[in-house]
Amino acid sequence: MPVSTRSQIINEGQDDPSTITTTTQHRRHRFDHQENPKIGPSPMRNPHHGLKEKMKALTLLYEQQKQASMVLKNTNSRTEERKVSTTTTHHPSVELLNSAKSKENELRAGNVMRENSMPNRTITRTIVLPQNVSSLQDDAKENVIGLDRIVGFSCPNKATSTGNTTTVARKLSMGGLAPQSEPRGIGGGIKTGKEMETIEEKSSVGSRILVFVRLRPMAKKEKEAGSRCCVRIVNRRDVFLTEFASENDYLRLKRLRGRHFTFDASFPDSTSQQEVYSTTTADLVEGVLQGKNGSVFCYGATGAGKTYTMLGTMENPGVMVLAMKDLFAKIRHRSCDGNHVVHLSYLEVYNETVRDLLSPGRPLVLREDKQGIVASGLTQYRAYSTDEVMALLQRGNQNRTTEPTRVNETSSRSHAILQVVAEYRVRDDTMNVVNRVGKLSLIDLAGSERALATDQRTLRSIEGANINRSLLALSSCINALVEGKKHIPYRNSKLTQLLKDSLGGACNTVMIANISPSNLSFGETQNTLHWADRAKEIRTKACEANEEILQVPTTDTNQAKLLLELQKENRDLRVQLARQQQKLLSVQAQSLAANSTPTPSSATSIMTPPSAKANVKRRTRSSILTGNCFNTPESKRRGAGETDRGLQQTVKALEAEIDRMKKEHALQLKQKDNFILDLTRKLSKSSVVGGGGGIKRVVTRASLRPKEPAAEGELKSPKHRFHSPAPTAKKRSFWDITTANSPSLTSLSGRKTRSHVAEPARAPSMLLQLYVSFFLRLLMQLAYPCFWFVFMFGPHVVNYIFQPGFARERPA
Numbered sequence: 001m002p003v004s005t006r007s008q009i010i011n012e013g014q015d016d017p018s019t020i021t022t023t024t025q026h027r028r029h030r031f032d033h034q035e036n037p038k039i040g041p042s043p044m045r046n047p048h049h050g051l052k053e054k055m056k057a058l059t060l061l062y063e064q065q066k067q068a069s070m071v072l073k074n075t076n077s078r079t080e081e082r083k084v085s086t087t088t089t090h091h092p093s094v095e096l097l098n099s100a101k102s103k104e105n106e107l108r109a110g111n112v113m114r115e116n117s118m119p120n121r122t123i124t125r126t127i128v129l130p131q132n133v134s135s136l137q138d139d140a141k142e143n144v145i146g147l148d149r150i151v152g153f154s155c156p157n158k159a160t161s162t163g164n165t166t167t168v169a170r171k172l173s174m175g176g177l178a179p180q181s182e183p184r185g186i187g188g189g190i191k192t193g194k195e196m197e198t199i200e201e202k203s204s205v206g207s208r209i210l211v212f213v214r215l216r217p218m219a220k221k222e223k224e225a226g227s228r229c230c231v232r233i234v235n236r237r238d239v240f241l242t243e244f245a246s247e248n249d250y251l252r253l254k255r256l257r258g259r260h261f262t263f264d265a266s267f268p269d270s271t272s273q274q275e276v277y278s279t280t281t282a283d284l285v286e287g288v289l290q291g292k293n294g295s296v297f298c299y300g301a302t303g304a305g306k307t308y309t310m311l312g313t314m315e316n317p318g319v320m321v322l323a324m325k326d327l328f329a330k331i332r333h334r335s336c337d338g339n340h341v342v343h344l345s346y347l348e349v350y351n352e353t354v355r356d357l358l359s360p361g362r363p364l365v366l367r368e369d370k371q372g373i374v375a376s377g378l379t380q381y382r383a384y385s386t387d388e389v390m391a392l393l394q395r396g397n398q399n400r401t402t403e404p405t406r407v408n409e410t411s412s413r414s415h416a417i418l419q420v421v422a423e424y425r426v427r428d429d430t431m432n433v434v435n436r437v438g439k440l441s442l443i444d445l446a447g448s449e450r451a452l453a454t455d456q457r458t459l460r461s462i463e464g465a466n467i468n469r470s471l472l473a474l475s476s477c478i479n480a481l482v483e484g485k486k487h488i489p490y491r492n493s494k495l496t497q498l499l500k501d502s503l504g505g506a507c508n509t510v511m512i513a514n515i516s517p518s519n520l521s522f523g524e525t526q527n528t529l530h531w532a533d534r535a536k537e538i539r540t541k542a543c544e545a546n547e548e549i550l551q552v553p554t555t556d557t558n559q560a561k562l563l564l565e566l567q568k569e570n571r572d573l574r575v576q577l578a579r580q581q582q583k584l585l586s587v588q589a590q591s592l593a594a595n596s597t598p599t600p601s602s603a604t605s606i607m608t609p610p611s612a613k614a615n616v617k618r619r620t621r622s623s624i625l626t627g628n629c630f631n632t633p634e635s636k637r638r639g640a641g642e643t644d645r646g647l648q649q650t651v652k653a654l655e656a657e658i659d660r661m662k663k664e665h666a667l668q669l670k671q672k673d674n675f676i677l678d679l680t681r682k683l684s685k686s687s688v689v690g691g692g693g694g695i696k697r698v699v700t701r702a703s704l705r706p707k708e709p710a711a712e713g714e715l716k717s718p719k720h721r722f723h724s725p726a727p728t729a730k731k732r733s734f735w736d737i738t739t740a741n742s743p744s745l746t747s748l749s750g751r752k753t754r755s756h757v758a759e760p761a762r763a764p765s766m767l768l769q770l771y772v773s774f775f776l777r778l779l780m781q782l783a784y785p786c787f788w789f790v791f792m793f794g795p796h797v798v799n800y801i802f803q804p805g806f807a808r809e810r811p812a
């Protein structure tokens with residue numbers, strides 16, 4: 001943004017056409033404080049006799065004019081009030097105006113405010129300060145300005161002209177108060193029919209840039225220099241800027257000029273970093289995970305707190321750090337339903353060259369492709385955790401160009417852009433892969449500055465000139481975008497080229513304007529607020545999720561479907577097995593009960609399988625044939641015994657059947673498991689998700705078994721799978737483990753894996769193995785003393801035997 005000196009700003013404020021409303025009744029009033037007894041005589045710090053006399057003369061003239069106009073004014077006052085109220089409904093001063101019922105009341109209240117006198121241009125408004133203003137003032141104690149010293153706000157009014165839309169747009173941006181209920185994406189101020197149309201047209205295009213203001217605390221240096229607070233934030237939304245008159249400006253010594261701005265939110269100096277993050281950026285992070293682009297940029301004068309807001313300190317991390325933490329926390333939360341990949345790049349624009357901050361080297365060249373403007377050769381780091389990002393940020397900041405200036409000891413001399421690309425892949429219901437890519441750009445701009453404010457040294461002034469050049473280019477782009485021009489001069493600087501997506505692309509954009517509270521920085525603060533206010537009017541393109549659906553080949557889809565089907569069938573089988581086991585348990589319980597009571601139980605027939613039932617029937621029939629129908633005690637006992645036997649047989653039959661079913665189920669489950677593993681392996685080979693990192697290859701002993709040749713069309717029906725005979729498994733024996741050339745050692749992709757696949761040769765029996773090992777150990781134990789004995793005494797024995805006297809000494 002252009003850098004302007006204070007004097008320029010004052011002139012600009014006075015000559016600014018936007019401060020002129022269309023009201024034709026422009027009048028000029030003079031007010032003498034000395035005349036009003038409630039306000040009292042003003043203490044002149046630098047009395048000047050000539051001026052005093054001049055003022056007295058003016059006072060006399062004023063009194064004469066006042067008396068003359070009194071009659072006229074009384075008749076016109078009602079009409080005038082109505083006119084003024086229609087022109088400035090949304091301005092805070094209008095509320096004040098509405099409460100001014102009559103001039104008598106005003107004088108009685110003695111709390112009179114007047115608009116700055118600007119010859120033949122400004123509207124004269126007599127304003128009574130209502131009680132609520134002073135209460136609002138209490139809200140913002142940190143920025144309290146003595147209201148008795150405020151003569152008026154030269155806050156430009158919203159234009160009501162229905163003329164040129166462009167002019168209207170410009171006027172709208174000038175410090176108007178947006179209604180509280182204003183929806184996101186619509187600028188503030190009073191709208192005429194034509195403006196509303198324009199807004200409706202625009203709202204179909206996209207949303208507007210959200211603009212926030214952050215006030216930093218007064219610095220120690222500023223306090224020492226005796227600076228005063230010139231910014232007041234009210235309702236966390238409205239910013240009142242007051243210009244204190246210079247001590248040498250005798251004419252305006254008692255006069256204060258002020259401006260009023262309204263933003264989406266305004267943060268007083270006590271606001272925490274977390275609060276700033278959650279209000280400005282948290283939503284963008286959520287959007288990025290849904291595939292939407294977002295950018296946040298800090299704008300302001302040098303030393304206004306941009307880097308503090310973006311990076312922060314170790315104790316109070318800023319937006320960049322908090323955003324990355326939040327992003328990874330959100331990804332961790334959703335990791336169960338898809339794959340997330342985060343890439344990071346960090347670059348700076350210094351003296352109109354683009355440099356990679358993560359791997360510094362040669363300047364990068366900007367080029368435009370379908371993704372937008374990209375710096376070719378920029379390093380993209382894949383980040384897995386917040387800690388990693390912190391390390392990268394630290395590395396990048398060490399490479400960033402910062403130099404101490406007179407205004408800021410750690411002044412950033414470059415614009416830094418941290419780009420985070422979050423890619424998310426997930427399978428939808430139709431087994432297709434959905435790919436979403438969202439990009440978040442976090443931008444810490446260099447401070448706009450006046451050459452004198454920083455340094456006179458050559459390098460610093462060149463840097464300053466380049467910073468100002470790029471910020472000027474940024475302001476021209478903002479102007480062009482607000483005015484709806486076709487050509488937006490993005491190419492004027494590297495910064496605007498890089499910000500093209502954020503300003504005019506499909507992107508949710510947030511601007512944080514940083515300001516200083518010191519009246520010594522009034523000019524810079526006013527400049528920042530002016531451009532922030534202007535940026536409110538920019539509308540970006542409709543931001544939709546960058547979503548892409550990757551078609552998976554039909555064979556893969558079929559296999560995936562089959563896999564799901566099999567898994568379902570497997571689950572069903574497990575449930576069936578559990579039920580059968582329950583049945584078995586209940587039958588066992590019944591048989592136990594039957595054993596304890598010899599009388600036949602009618603309940604036995606409930607759970608019996610058909611074969612067992614037939615068995616019982618046959619026996620019953622035979623018992624009838626054998627004359628069981630005569631209920632003698634003998635026959636009863638016999639019958640009871642027979643029933644008991646029958647029941648036992650039934651239980652046995654049941655047990656056998658359940659055993660068989662168990663085996664069958666186990667076999668089926670095993671086969672299905674194997675099949676699922678095969679399928680998973682195949683899928684993981686062909687899977688697009690995760691590029692090999694998605695589904696892991698599972699190697700089990702079962703998977704090493706030689707495959708049966710698959711019958712044709714086997715995959716079509718899962719039922720066909722279960723007829724293949726299961727290979728007989730064999731427990732490994734002691735022999736297998738001890739023998740080195742055991743056939744159970746199989747090599748799989750270079751790794752030795754043990755398997756319990758059946759071996760062709762039978763190992764010797766356990767007993768034989770034990771005997772052999774026992775024998776061998778015994779042999780070893782005996783052999784060792786023998787050897788030792790031979791070794792120790794052998795030579796002596798030999799010597800002794802072959803001594804010459806040996807034979808002689810030997811008894812005959």
Ligand SMILES: Nc1ncnc2c1ncn2[C@@H]1O[C@H](COP(=O)(O)OP(=O)(O)OP(=O)(O)O)[C@@H](O)[C@H]1O
Nearest residue numbers: 216217302303304305306307308408411412446447
């Ligand atoms: N909200 C805040 N709370 C406490 N201290 C702050 C705050 N904002 C800024 N500061 C302090 O003010 C000083 C200047 O801030 P910072 O370096 O962020 O300014 P800047 O706008 O980035 O300046 P430049 O454009 O020159 O780099 C720093 O010492 C910083 O710690």
